[in-house]
Amino acid sequence: MALIVHKYGGTSMGSTERIRNVAKRVAKWARAGHQMVVVPSAMSGETNRLLGLAKELAPAKTNDAYGRELDMLASTGEQASSALLAIALQAEGLQAVSYAGWQVPIKTDSAYTKARIESIDDQRVRADLAAGKVVIITGFQGIDGLGHITTLGRGGSDTSAVAVAAALKAAECLIYTDVDGVYTTDPRIVPEARRLHTVSFEEMLEMASMGSKVLQIRSVEFAGKYKVPLRVLSSFTPWDIDLNEEAKSGTLITFEEDEHMEQAVVSGIAFNRDEAKISILGVPDKPGIAYQILGAVADANVEVDVIIQNIAKDGKTDFSFTVNRNDYAKTIDLLKDKVIPTLGAAEVQGDTKICKVSIVGIGMRSHVGIASKMFRSLSEEGINIQMISTSEIKTSVVIDEKYMELAVRALHKAFDLDQAAA
Amino acid sequence: MALIVHKYGGTSMGSTERIRNVAKRVAKWARAGHQMVVVPSAMSGETNRLLGLAKELAPAKTNDAYGRELDMLASTGEQASSALLAIALQAEGLQAVSYAGWQVPIKTDSAYTKARIESIDDQRVRADLAAGKVVIITGFQGIDGLGHITTLGRGGSDTSAVAVAAALKAAECLIYTDVDGVYTTDPRIVPEARRLHTVSFEEMLEMASMGSKVLQIRSVEFAGKYKVPLRVLSSFTPWDIDLNEEAKSGTLITFEEDEHMEQAVVSGIAFNRDEAKISILGVPDKPGIAYQILGAVADANVEVDVIIQNIAKDGKTDFSFTVNRNDYAKTIDLLKDKVIPTLGAAEVQGDTKICKVSIVGIGMRSHVGIASKMFRSLSEEGINIQMISTSEIKTSVVIDEKYMELAVRALHKAFDLDQAAA
Known part of the structure; x- marks a missing residue:
């Protein structure tokens, strides 16, 4: 009742x-x-x-x-x-x-x-x-x-x-x-994927945002x-x-x-190939550049996901971020027309053939070495990591799109997700 | 403007x-x-x-x-x-x-x-x-x-x-x-039907109610x-x-x-084969019988069109009306179950194979002999009239369904509707 x-x-x-x-x-x-x-x-x-x-x-x-x-x-x-x-x-x-x-x-x-x-x-x-x-x-x-x-x-x-x-x-x-539920990853890619009986709200949020539809x-x-x-x-x-x-x-x-x-440190592997990577090279290292770049992008109603700013060298820095592929062309145009000229940056580069793969798990909060285990596993498969982004319960990497399935399968196995929880 | x-x-x-x-x-x-x-x-x-x-x-x-x-x-x-x-x-x-x-x-x-x-x-x-x-x-x-x-x-x-x-x-x-407008009758039945440049509101009302769709x-x-x-x-x-x-x-x-x-006495011929006829025979001729019969029908949300009550003979009268064919079975059941027993009538009869044909014209108000011209025309075609109902600007007859086209054509011709108005 x-x-x-x-x-x-x-x-x-x-x-x-x-x-x-x-x-x-x-x-x-x-x-x-x-x-x-x-x-x-x-x-x-x-x-x-x-x-x-x-x-x-x-x-x-x-x-x-x-x-x-x-x-x-x-x-x-x-x-x-x-x-x-x-x-x-x-x-x-x-x-x-x-x-x-x-x-x-x-x-x-x-x-x-x-x-x-x-x-x-x-x-x-x-x-x-x-x-x-x-x-x-x-x-x-x-x-x-x-x-x-x-x-x-x-x-x-x-x-x-x-x-x-x-x-x-x-x-x-x-x-x-x-x-019939939320799986450790997409069973179409990893046949051993298991259904989770429970998943925390935070994990679900990370998985949902990663395109687990x-x-x-x-x-x-x-x-x-x-x-x-x-x-x-x-x-x-x-x-x-x-x-x-x-x-x-x-x-x-x-x-x-x-x-x-379930006690697993990592609960699932999420992935997303809807994104594209954009890099602005040779940006003068001054306060406010992130706002100058991303403010203009946000004004154009484009959502930005991963954001990476490398440390400056010789007073210049590189700035990268990912957007939805549908917004890629619009964003590149916007940067070339409006941002680069005022910013004094050298160049805009982009790549639509990328994907994002993430390990998600609330247990990561209290466990060290999870991210490095992920990187090792990808390295063993010869997969080059282009960008890394971390949160308390998620570590994401941007890699070449063609390695997506390989990466997901390798990580699913590395974190023992095919085994039932203790 | x-x-x-x-x-x-x-x-x-x-x-x-x-x-x-x-x-x-x-x-x-x-x-x-x-x-x-x-x-x-x-x-x-x-x-x-x-x-x-x-x-x-x-x-x-x-x-x-x-x-x-x-x-x-x-x-x-x-x-x-x-x-x-x-x-x-x-x-x-x-x-x-x-x-x-x-x-x-x-x-x-x-x-x-x-x-x-x-x-x-x-x-x-x-x-x-x-x-x-x-x-x-x-x-x-x-x-x-x-x-x-x-x-x-x-x-x-x-x-x-x-x-x-x-x-x-x-x-x-x-x-x-x-x-492309309102016609003297349905051109599919009478190829000579003419489009009216104007039609009075009252005529239109009668034609619309007759199923001119x-x-x-x-x-x-x-x-x-x-x-x-x-x-x-x-x-x-x-x-x-x-x-x-x-x-x-x-x-x-x-x-x-x-x-x-347009000066025509009759503006158009309307017709309708969506109706069915119901008659209650041998009704004791007392005040209130129309209400006893039609009140029950109205309570069942059935709309009644033509209503005819013949003069009484030997203290008994016959009462007829038409309803939409979709409501026919329901109405017959209702009459048999609820009305006849309390009314003390002899019998209920019904016929779904009827149609209603009407001449409509605002000019009828001031012209005599229009109805009789209609009846003569139908008689010349050998069409038997089952019920008649009149209003100021319309005369309707209920006839056997199979004569509908014949009746419409005969009346269209009889009232010169194929001729342009003076």
Whole structure:
């Protein structure tokens, strides 16, 4: 008897048959006495279909210029799937009601196509739950201060679910998806990859930001901020499996340090080949150069990931960073046109054929020698490291893209991730 | 330089190419200095697609039980097409913004799937028009007092357009559709049918209610109530035809009695084969029987069209009426179960193979012998009349369905509708 939030991804909502299965699964939870809130994505393919139509009408610079209307458009996908799920639940004999983001309301800022949730009013939802209804809330969207519909960006339904769970102080937020949990690394690259029963919030954050596409990073941030117990599990188990078994399946993302998890120092290997490297050579070593370079990049709305500034030699230094490959050309142009001339730097170099590989583990905090073990392992495979970046629970290296799989497999083995935890 | 409302049907919005044409046409009007409000339908096929999904999930009694969620679902079609049109207009270089019904807001009652508009707030729209924007408002939908989305029933976008035109006191409401105007009858049945340059509001009302599917009847009622000049015209003319020529094309629905129209006594022949006839025989002739019968039918939400009560004989009378064929079985069951037992009537009879054919004309008010000319013409064709119903500007007969085309052709000829008006 608890308040539970379920989130179903687009694949899980991909056909009326699948929606019916979702309804049966939710009904099982509701009949077990839980108060149920469900956050569905749009039916798979629908968001792409809608945005594809927009692109036919306005090919260029779609996102920036047409943001408000794109959000009006794209938000319909979740509204439709939510209504369909409500109908399926009613057909199962339950009381159910669906709400679009603006009806809850889920208030956001006005950054169309990538808005951030500011607040969620829980009054309407609580009243429905108290009246015995299953409440369905559209993922991915909200309403801004001007009364315009906003969307949260791709994968935003995860964030919606976690935010709703936080607002309602839900006992748990279950993210049903097409994978059955969080793995030590991508099983398509390392067949020995193991599913983790638990993973810490910080580790999950590092993995999500590395492109492990299980969860949208902002949803993990939200979960961390509001301490929402979050579970990633498969929506492809039969809907009628035992509820207690289902409730323990998948991977639980935990927040309690002492709740002792698997003891591994390194929990997983994350990787990402969506980035490109940019270096500015011969930068005069003066205060403020990082701001001069990255301020201009940030103003162009480009997110920077790894940042490296080497020590100066002869009054000159080299400055490198990585950006998303989609922003590479734009960033190079920007640097050449606006930054280099005023900066007095010698040259801009770039490389799109790189990847980033990281070891992630909360245990790294209290263990020394983890990074050097990583470097040794890569060296044994003859892989040259181009950039290194470290945090308390992650060490990342940028290497040539062609070595990615090799590096991931070598590190997975070096840290014994194919062995079950003690 | 006027405030103009354009409404585009689903066929006109049926593809991105057609949406682009709509945008170019609207842009032509806007660039000529008009303040433009556009009400689009969903892209053709979209509403059916969405409701088809709902039907797969909840086959039985869809409309009654699932109304609120069906409206959440179906309303997304117009929201998407409206956003796409805004994007197309922006791509044409115009400022444009789209609003869902709830954003205007267009307030309705809570009769889901067939709501009625109660009020429209014009403030937001006027501010945008004043700022030089084209305003797009979703057809077919509104918001009720509880904050739920409602829809106005099939074809409701016409009503939305007229209601918006009324609220904004628009100079004219242009309904762009896949026919080029209102005809003396359906040209598929009578090739000699002529397009009317003008038609009176009352005639249009009778024709719309007879299933001439050019305009939704409620939109005509609305136009009549608020004296909105309404024009039906083709959306398949090239978008770049001369604006003045376009502004005079199609059929204008007029409200001024003295503004003299085509002089024909009968303006058109309407017909409808969506009805079924129900007769209750041997009803004891007491006060209140009409209410006893039709009250129960109305309570079941069944609309009744023609009603005939014959004079009593031996203390018994026969009572007949027509309902939509979709409601036929339900109505027969209702009468047998609930009405006949308490009424003490002898028998219920029904016939679904009927049609209704009407002559419509505002000139009938001041001309005698029109009805008898109709009856003579049908008699000459050997067509038996089952029921007759008359109003000031319409005479309808219920006949065997198989004679429908024959009757329409005979009447079209008898009233010289193939001849241009004097």
